[in-house]
Amino acid sequence: MAKRSTPELNASSMADIAFLLLSFFLLTTTMDQNLGMPRRLPPMLEEEQEKPPEINKRNILQIHVNSVDLLLVNKKPMEVVLLKEEVKTFLSNPRNEEDKPEKEVKNIELLGAISVGKGVVSLQTDRGTSYRMYMAVQNEIMRAYSELRDEFSISQFQSPYAKLSEDRQEAVRGVYPLNISEAEPRDKGKKR
């Protein structure tokens, strides 16, 4: 019997198939970018260490969140959406009010002598507060800070904070340092 010649397999479409698979993998595999809010915890206080100095009352913005996610700012109830403006006016104290933080003149590199507010945002939660609410409040505080920094850097360096060089950013951070203090949570609401 005569040998039949085997027909050649057309392999040109193989590349197409492989390309298809390749592009599928390229598109679907997200490199899993994690986004987050960086924070630094305060070191644990040692027994023999002396307590941190008392802060003048006008320098503290007290934010309480209770176990049903209701917000109390300086003992007055408030909505989360209004918190940003409150924090902003507290930190910048544009009219030098009596009940808002005092300012002191500091020497900052690149800027020279400049008055810096002494405001501290104190955040106290309850054990029953939801994490969502906690993050929402943190986010609003952070937004207040970044807007203040942006406004300042635009007036000073004519460009937003994110686009400044490293040492300029540091100078702006010196004017609006991140002062968020987290008090130990209370346990008033019942555990659910």
Added chain:
Amino acid sequence: MKLVRKKKKNIGSYSSSSMSDIVFMLLFFFMVTTTMREEEVKVNIKLPEATEIAKLERKDLTCYVNVGTPMIALRGMYGTDTRMQLNDKFSTVDDIRDFVAAKREQLSEADRAQLTVAFKIDDQTRMGIVTDVKQELRRCQALKINYLANHPGK
């Protein structure tokens, strides 16, 4: 005058059969290198939303603390209460010390201070457990933390 047409040069058809090999090679590279997830998450986590967030730098210096309710399949065994997961295992706050120590051990001397603990916490979690974790981290001197969140609309 007669227009003389030049003879076309015969361009040898080039073989594209090796193209598929190259593409396959790339394909395998991507299939092998993209690890889908480092650890199997056993708790339901819906991250909270936030806008003031930045990319997490240096993944090799990061360890993850997952907090949420156990997956439906695991509820029979672990209940529906909020649990913490470290390294594929359900853990308690007391295990954090060993967890951080083990991670520190893997890092070089210079990187140890840069160790970041990333919180992957479900947004319905109560703050009680979060605070317990934070207090324990303070005791372990692991002070750099990061609250992972999603950008709304992304």
